[in-house]
Amino acid sequence: MNKLFNEKQMLLDALHGKYAVGAFNFSSIEMMRAIVDACMNQRSPVILALSESGLKYANPGYIMDIMNAVMKTTDIPIALHLDHGKNFEIVKQCVDLGFNSVMIDGSYLPYEENVALTKKVVQYAHKHHVSVEGELGVLAGVEDDVSAKEHKYTNPEQALDFVKKTGVDSLAIAIGTSHGAFKFKGEPTLRFDILKNVSALMPEMPIVLHGASNVPQEYIETINKFGGKIKGAKGVSEELIKKACKMAVCKVNNDTDLRVCFTAAIRQFLKENPQEFTPRKYLQFAKDQVRQLVEYKVKKVFGSAKKA
Numbered sequence: 001m002n003k004l005f006n007e008k009q010m011l012l013d014a015l016h017g018k019y020a021v022g023a024f025n026f027s028s029i030e031m032m033r034a035i036v037d038a039c040m041n042q043r044s045p046v047i048l049a050l051s052e053s054g055l056k057y058a059n060p061g062y063i064m065d066i067m068n069a070v071m072k073t074t075d076i077p078i079a080l081h082l083d084h085g086k087n088f089e090i091v092k093q094c095v096d097l098g099f100n101s102v103m104i105d106g107s108y109l110p111y112e113e114n115v116a117l118t119k120k121v122v123q124y125a126h127k128h129h130v131s132v133e134g135e136l137g138v139l140a141g142v143e144d145d146v147s148a149k150e151h152k153y154t155n156p157e158q159a160l161d162f163v164k165k166t167g168v169d170s171l172a173i174a175i176g177t178s179h180g181a182f183k184f185k186g187e188p189t190l191r192f193d194i195l196k197n198v199s200a201l202m203p204e205m206p207i208v209l210h211g212a213s214n215v216p217q218e219y220i221e222t223i224n225k226f227g228g229k230i231k232g233a234k235g236v237s238e239e240l241i242k243k244a245c246k247m248a249v250c251k252v253n254n255d256t257d258l259r260v261c262f263t264a265a266i267r268q269f270l271k272e273n274p275q276e277f278t279p280r281k282y283l284q285f286a287k288d289q290v291r292q293l294v295e296y297k298v299k300k301v302f303g304s305a306k307k308a
């Protein structure tokens, strides 16, 4: 049977190959299957990500059995990742469940406390052969259990110190992306100078980009056309993300785009088929839309197609 793939190796392969692996958050088994089907079709490695709220919703008692069932159906490299673990307890729970990658996000803490917490997590996780992602700098925006008003860009010298002191396997940095669907008031720009400086100091460190959703306007228009009310949603341009993937960015997180895609599809289907009440029908339609979106992203934006 296919085993969960070592995420650190997955990201190092991406770093050396100048592409990035998508980490896709999912809320339901339909979304998870859409992601896996897309990556199988494109022969792409993939990271399946759950936040703490996502894990609670999925039910921690179910998740590993579902994962094991998924692994039987595919031979592509898959990692199961905890997104934005805020404390040691949630990380430990995921390591003990059998996740093979965890994020400890101590970016809300003063620097020395972030270092101490991350180091403690690394010591525990590495004992169980689990990869650890740390975060330095703060992204603006709101998503699940994460929210902040303003950016705090990552300082490259501090990033080097952080990696040395904690031993993390990958590092999420803040270069101007934001969580959620409402990212920019003005023209979206990213601080590629910071990314360049970080990778110059640590050429072998896989860098992670959060808050990198594109928020396609066609989905927002579909949602609003079919009864939704989402105003002012705006994401990061794909050109900027593509450029980052060719640099040191090896993992790009995707949550918002899949949510708006899934919701747009369900709103559209139910409005256009008012007589329909079979969940399989509208969920199948939504699943197909998410699969197409993920296929597009791995092929056209992240460059990870044909790498598995």
Ligand SMILES: [Zn+2]
Binding pocket: 084, 146, 179, 210, 211, 253
């Ligand atoms: Zn994030």
